[in-house]
Amino acid sequence: MRELAQRHGTPLYVYSAATLAERFAALRAAFGAAAHICYAVKANPNLTLLARLHRLGAGFDVVSGGELLRLQAAGLPTDGVVFAGVAKQPWEIAAAVAAGILFFNVESPHELPLLAAAAAGGGRPVRVALRLNPGVDAGGHAYISTARTDTKFGIGLPQAGAVVEAIAREPRLELCGYHVHLGSQVRQVEPYRLALDRVCEFVDAAAVRREGITHYDLGGGFGIAYGQGEPLDVAAVAAAVLPTLTARGWRPVLEPGRHLVGDAGILVTAVLGEKRQDHTTFLLVDAAMNDLLRPALYQAEHPIVPVVATPLPPRAVDVVGPVCETGDFLARQRPLPPLPRGELLAVLGAGAYGASMASNYNSRCRPAEVLVDGDRAQLVRRRDTLPQLFQNEVDLHEA
Ligand SMILES: Cc1ncc(COP(=O)(O)O)c(C=O)c1O
Numbered sequence: 510m511r512e513l514a515q516r517h518g519t520p521l522y523v524y525s526a527a528t529l530a531e532r533f534a535a536l537r538a539a540f541g542a543a544a545h546i547c548y549a550v551k552a553n554p555n556l557t558l559l560a561r562l563h564r565l566g567a568g569f570d571v572v573s574g575g576e577l578l579r580l581q582a583a584g585l586p587t588d589g590v591v592f593a594g595v596a597k598q599p600w601e602i603a604a605a606v607a608a609g610i611l612f613f614n615v616e617s618p619h620e621l622p623l624l625a626a627a628a629a630g631g632g633r634p635v636r637v638a639l640r641l642n643p644g645v646d647a648g649g650h651a652y653i654s655t656a657r658t659d660t661k662f663g664i665g666l667p668q669a670g671a672v673v674e675a676i677a678r679e680p681r682l683e684l685c686g687y688h689v690h691l692g693s694q695v696r697q698v699e700p701y702r703l704a705l706d707r708v709c710e711f712v713d714a715a716a717v718r719r720e721g722i723t724h725y726d727l728g729g730g731f732g733i734a735y736g737q738g739e740p741l742d743v744a745a746v747a748a749a750v751l752p753t754l755t756a757r758g759w760r761p762v763l764e765p766g767r768h769l770v771g772d773a774g775i776l777v778t779a780v781l782g783e784k785r786q787d788h789t790t791f792l793l794v795d796a797a798m799n800d801l802l803r804p805a806l807y808q809a810e811h812p813i814v815p816v817v818a819t820p821l822p823p824r825a826v827d828v829v830g831p832v833c834e835t836g837d838f839l840a841r842q843r844p845l846p847p848l849p850r851g852e853l854l855a856v857l858g859a860g861a862y863g864a865s866m867a868s869n870y871n872s873r874c875r876p877a878e879v880l881v882d883g884d885r886a887q888l889v890r891r892r893d894t895l896p897q898l899f900q901n902e903v904d905l906h907e908a
């Protein structure tokens with residue numbers, strides 16, 4: 510790790526190809542060969558990781574035209590792509606129709622005329638699944654809980670019947686499935702079972718809701734441990750939903766993001782110094798909320814460990830970065846030993862929603878990213894350069 514940090518600098522994201530492959534294999538074993546596992550690109554959209562996941566057998570879940578373009582830029586097939594998103598734009602729909610994706614997850618009635626127009630332009634019907642909002646609270650932080658009826662996601666069951674009928678009336682659209690995404694970092698099996706039960710109840714209420722249905726997309730959200738408690742038991746989720754899906758002839762579609770890449774990544778950061786203020790000891794490091802937003806945004810806790818173990822006794826410290834926000838912390842009151850300047854810390858479980866949510870706030874460069882595969886370490890994203898941060902800004906002399 511020291512060598513990688515020396516070669517590429519810090520903060521640095523480091524990913525493990527072995528963990529990625531292990532996680533994918535476990536999900537495949539749980540859900541079987543028939544399941545279509547669509548990696549949620551938003552979790553980490555690095556092109557090399559996308560190519561790796563494709564080689565492992567993944568399709569992809571995208572939520573924007575930009576994510577679709579990433580797949581195309583990586584030269585990956587798009588016929589196994591599902592496209593969700595509550596506010597899809599006309600150009601995104603047109604691009605996905607042209608790319609021949611597997612289906613759209615429709616979650617707002619405004620999409621239907623756009624989809625029909627794109628289908629007319631493409632000269633063939635477009636396959637859609639309806640994203641239902643089953644009103645299930647799957648726990649976790651409110652910002653990542655998506656299947657309660659007070660969120661913007663999906664179509665509530667009382668309104669969904671009319672949307673199914675509108676799709677059935679439009680000859681250029683084919684209803685092929687239903688989609689539910691409960692939210693992220695779900696640790697209980699029960700919400701997956703409950704959501705499927707509610708969808709079945711909805712579907713059984715009218716023949717038009719059943720015709721042509723071939724897929725059930727149970728979304729992603731499979732929780733990981735982040736050093737506390739247990740990860741979601743994916744085999745138990747499979748056991749809870751597969752008998753119903755098999756009986757109905759619906760192919761399972763999964764959209765895991767965090768579960769595949771979260772534990773496959775760490776963020777390596779160097780100690781800059783230490784300061785004591787009032788009753789708090791602050792360990793100052795070179796990674797900040799712009800590199801890893803989750804602690805500031807969701808009060809998320811990531812395990813943090815010294816890269817080289819030290820015998821010195823730990824004391825509680827706030828691990829904070831250089832960004833000018835009180836909310837800029839990686840951890841609060843975390844037991845860590847005293848560490849001299851330049852010593853490295855690893856923030857664990859940082860592969861998902863780490864690099865993908867990184868920003869240039871405070872005019873900071875987003876970190877470099879490295880993929881380790883056996884004894885090979887490959888740079889898969891260069892660190893931003895400072896001139897890149899303002900290269901799109903208007904010419905000062907013309908403004
Ligand atoms: C529609 C959809 N599918 C899948 C995911 C992936 O979630 P996770 O990374 O928790 O598996 C998300 C995350 O926000 C999502 O919105």
